[in-house]
Amino acid sequence: MAQSQQPYQHTHHEAGSYHTIDAVISPQNQLNILSKTEVAKLLDASQSGLYKLFRSCALAVLNCGNSLDDGKELLERYPDFAIRIIQEERGIKLDVKGAPASAFVDGQMIRGISEHLFAVLRDVIFASGEKRLTAGLDTLSPETTTDVVFHMLRNADIIRPKIDPNIVVCWGGHSISMGEYDYTKKVGYQMGLRGLDICTGCGPGAMKGPMKGATIGHAKQRLGVRRYIGITEPGIIAAEAPNPIVNELAIMPDIEKRLEAFVRAGHGIVVFPGGAGTAEEILYLLGILLHPDNAELPFPLVFTGPASAADYFRQIDQFIGVTLGAEAQKRYQIIMDDPEAVALAMTKGIAEVRAFRKRTDDAYYFNWQLKVSPDFQQPFAPTHENMRNLVINHELPRHHLAANLRRAFSGIVAGNVKDEGIRAIERDGLFEICGEPSIMQPVDELLSAFRDQGRMKLPGSRYTPCYRIIH
The missing domain is CATH 3.30.1850.10 (MoCo carrier protein-like)
Incomplete structure (x- = not known):
């Protein structure tokens, strides 16, 4: 019409x-x-x-x-x-x-x-x-939850068969420096030249830059209409309004299904500098990849940024090592200040994904074999009580620890930018997050770095912490 x-x-x-x-x-x-x-x-x-x-x-x-x-x-x-x-x-x-x-x-x-x-x-x-959603989000089995994610993506026309794997999910902050933003465009350009399509959280900053760069790479290769996929959810959409480059948009019911949609529909992930939301995404993916059932599953993951972001990723890498261990660090590679190397790593990694799925007779368009445990699927309501009751210690299996750390960062995102979270902080005071000191100290240091580097809010916005870390 x-x-x-x-x-x-x-x-x-x-x-x-x-x-x-x-x-x-x-x-x-x-x-x-x-x-x-x-x-x-x-x-x-x-x-x-x-x-x-x-x-x-x-x-x-x-x-x-x-x-x-x-x-x-x-x-x-x-x-x-x-x-x-x-x-x-x-x-x-x-x-x-x-x-x-x-x-x-x-x-x-x-x-x-x-x-x-x-x-x-x-x-x-x-x-x-969707009767399965209206019946109660916290009562769905893992298989049913994944099926709901599939049906929502299919209804949005994001699930497309008979296409070779080529979707790169790009994560990163909405509040980044101009130098970091320009770098995301360069990486997107190199991926676009290689025929890779882009999927992001669809907002500004590191979500917009790769798409903008890829449009030029696609145009130079005369590839016609390409895919710029945006996946969001009602709680975050106000803070990260879909940028106009997005030509396929899906609004998932909650953050957990949004994150599952990324890892089911994408074939590889590139992470740019970001804040609490990016840390949440990293913890989500690493927690899933640490599950024993996913040990042999290929999933290319690259952390990258300009040379000026080297300290940022050094701190992220150290944080992962202290909290989740060396096994988690093996699941990603860090490539600094080299957009072409990032694109080549994604191209090679996605080729391995294609070979694996062909060998195991899995779909190219949806990662059915990936094991996502209930810890990562059940919606987490960031209330003061739920935040205070999070169990964060090294006695937990690593993927369970990652799940609870993910919830902690998710709550901070809610308190920073989501309507309900902001109102809860105004009404009841700061979220309190407590746990084992050997974990909470690195969490506190990481969040302090995000705050000092202006990664919690857009430039020019005054940031007041919504949380209190209790060691």
């Missing part, structure tokens, strides 16, 4: 002087029909807060390009924002009021942002109709 937008008027938000626009948007090759029941669920506040969820995710998408990584502030900045479904015989349209003006050019919504808006609608509707 062709895009048809009818901007009504420019309005002015008096509280914060933020320009807004009202418009009617038609879908761009996305979900364009809904049942009456689905429309009713989206408009009825009593239906498990579905409208509230849809509204907050839609506003985050429309806020793309603005320097804001505070979910609570975003909702307060645009209090009059509203989005309504117009049901017509030929399909649906979205009536948006009080939308950030930055999402429009000459009164017309930017096409990429419009596509993301309907992707949000598609995934929110799909998740609300």
